[in-house]
Amino acid sequence: MxxxxxxxxxxxxxxxxxxxxxxxxxxxxxxxxxxxxxxxxxxxxxxxxxxxxxxxxxxxxxxxxxxxxxxxxxxxxxxxxxxxxxxxxxxxxKQEDSVMQEVVVVGYGTQRRKDITGNVSKISGDAIRNTPVQSFDQALSGRAAGVSVTLPNGVLNNPPVIRVRGISSINLSSFPLVVIDGVPTFVGNVGTSNNPTSTGVTAPNNILADINPADIESFEILKDAAASAIYGSRASAGVLLITTKKGRQGKSKVNYDGWIGFTKAMNQLDVLNAEEYVTLKNEGLTNVGTPPNGTTRGFYLQTGPDGKIIDTDWYDYIYQTGLSHSHTMNLSGASEKTSYYFSFGYTDQEGMLKKNTFKRLSGRMNIDHKVSDRITIGGNFTYSNSTTFAPNSGSLPTQAFNTSGLGRLPLVLAPNVAPFNPDGTYNINIAGNTIGQGANLTALNFTNPVMILDLNKFSSESDRVLANVYADIKLFKGLSYRTVFGIDYLNS
Missing domain, CATH: 2.60.40.1120 (Carboxypeptidase-like, regulatory domain)
Structure with missing residues (x-):
């Protein structure tokens, strides 16, 4: 018991x-x-x-x-x-709705906007996401005070002129330094010609067009010395910092972003038809005391093989309604320690000038991993291939939109002259390589634009790899050490 x-x-x-x-x-x-x-x-x-x-x-x-x-x-x-x-x-x-302090990326890290003393403008990537542009730099126009973005002409892949607070130097480049994910990059026109007989005449190639706009998270434009001092003399014309997208906390997501559009020259000037042209030109000869005599002076109508009067609308031979489309697929997500972003993009554009095209194929991989509470490592990798065909020579080398260039030939070419001879050959004067005069007794001195477009040999192609790896070590509260190794390889 x-x-x-x-x-x-x-x-x-x-x-x-x-x-x-x-x-x-x-x-x-x-x-x-x-x-x-x-x-x-x-x-x-x-x-x-x-x-x-x-x-x-x-x-x-x-x-x-x-x-x-x-x-x-x-x-x-x-x-x-x-x-x-x-x-x-x-x-x-439920999703957390937290109010976060707006931060701005500067050369040595990020700061709260209210703590910034330098002059910095920030543009969200969402602001240009729905803008059908070939290159992100074209979409910056009018979005930041003190920043001027000007497109020189309508030829595809022509680099715009970017000025931060005006021209900073008489002799040196006034193009701002462009830094993508911490790596300074090439800027400007790197086009080369595949025409062995050319003498510097090239198709344009804007190197910034290699970056898919759909992959960009934000832009920061550093305008003054206080904001851009860390980059030294290279930042004398300002700094454009670009941050690409990263994965966000949550389940993996697959997104598609695309657009389709048309390019067309608007507000074209009205031009004379053949009969009006002949009448006005002969009237001008008469007014200066040298009326048309039918042998050495004068402008006359002529008929084609079909017996109809030749009345050429040169706009139809030079300009077009170009079809453009762009597509991007991306996969992104993040766990508590690792974030990832993968994307694939394809862009195909036709310009408003015939035989002017741009194609880009791009891929991106961004990965970040938190090794511990103090150490974070990661890397970004981008590959792109772009090809441009452009009637850059016009009728004068490198002057497609100058007075005598291809873009303006519809305003000056005679409508009573056909682009082709009756036998189907190009209507040109072999000696001067200019368009045939037809029934006109006064020299025209312009090149046949149809021949320029059909025989266009000017193209540019580039393969580019832009990559970096980094390590971020928090030494103690308020101080961290970051090291970055980057490469910008261009084969153009």
Whole structure:
């Protein structure tokens, strides 16, 4: 009997302890009902905590006196749930709506905007996302005070002229330094010609067009010395900092971004038809005392092989309605330690001038990994291939839109002259390489634009790799060390 009483005495604390704990299970989901893996479930006021599994399910043992569970997950608003007498508790977490301080990227890191003393303009990537542009620099026009962006002409892939607070030097380049994810890059026109007989005549190639605008998160334009001092003399004309997109906390997402559009020259000037042209030209000869005589002077109508009067609208032979389209697919996401962003893009554009095209194929990979609370590593990799065909020579080398250039020939060419001879050959004077005069007795001295377009040999192609790897080490609160190795390889 004594042994039985002793046994009951020893078992009583164990039975009391078992009676004071209970098992609580449940499932953690988001506002859409999707399970959340890795959510932390804690008994308030204790160190008892578990993490939900891949299906969002959790199970924990809590003391009988426990009253509240705290459920938390990165990117979601934490929730406190009363336990009561429930043994099954399901929780739905909502997206966290937090007010964050606006930060600005500068040469040596990021700062809160209110702490910035230099002159910095920030442009969100969303501001240009729906703008159908070939290159991101074209979309900066009018979006930042003190920044001028001018397109020299309508030829595709022509680099714009960017000026930050005007011209900074008489002899040196006034193009701002462009830094992409911490790596200074090439800028300007790097076009080369595949015409072995050319003498410097090239198709344009804007090197900044190699960057897919859909991959850009934000722009920061550093305008004064205080903001751009870390880059030294290279920043004398300002600095354009570009930050590309990264994965955001949550499940993996696949996004498609695309647009389609048309390019057409608008507000074209009205020109004379053949009869009006001949009448006006002969009237001018008469007014200066040298009327047309039918042998050495004068302008006359002529007929084609079909017996109809030749009346050429040169606009139809030079200009077109160009079809353009761009497509980007990206995969992004992040866990508590690793973020990733992968994208693939394709752009195909036709200009308003015939035989003017631009194509770009690009791919990007951005990865960041938090090794520990103090160390973060990552890297970015971009490859792009772009090809441009452009009637850059016009009728005078490198002057497609000058007075005698291809873009303006419809305003000066005679409408009573055909682009082709009756036998189908180009209507040209071999000696001067100019268009045939037809029935006109006065030299025209302009090149046949149809021949220019058909025989266009000017193109530029570039393969580019832009990559960097970095390590960020937090030495102590308020001070970190960051090292970056980058490469910008261009084969043009």
């Amino acid at each position: 004594r042994r039985l009483l002793c046994s009951l005495t020893f078992l009583l604390p164990v039975l009391m302890a078992l009676a004071q704990t209970r098992t609580i299970t449940g499932k953690i989901t988001d506002e859409n009902g999707n399970p959340i893996s890795g959510a932390t479930v804690t008994v308030k006021g204790t160190r008892t905590a578990v993490v939900s599994d891949a299906n969002g399910v959790y199970s924990l043992s809590a003391e009988a006196k426990a009253r509240t569970l705290i459920v938390s997950y990165v990117g979601k608003a934490s929730d406190e749930v009363e336990i009561g007498t429930n043994s099954v508790i399901n929780v739905s977490l």
